[in-house]
Amino acid sequence: MLIFVIVLLAAWLILSVVGFAIEGLLWLGLIGVVLFVGTAAIGAVRRKSLRR
Known part of the structure; x- marks a missing residue:
């Protein structure tokens, strides 16, 4: 799950920079x-x- 979130964050960051x-x-x-x-x-x- 953590890897998926990190991949999504990287994708959104790349889209933002390009935009x-x-x-x-x-x-x-x-x-x-x-x-x-x-x-x-x-x-x-x-x-x-x-965590709980």
Whole structure:
């Protein structure tokens, strides 16, 4: 599960960088940031619940 979350975070980070690097794809950068934050939050919540 942890590997999957890390792979998703890397993918969203790459999408964000590409989106902000190419001027016409600013929307892609914004979507990448939103997905990155969402995935990180979900991963943290699930990891916290697995420890209990």
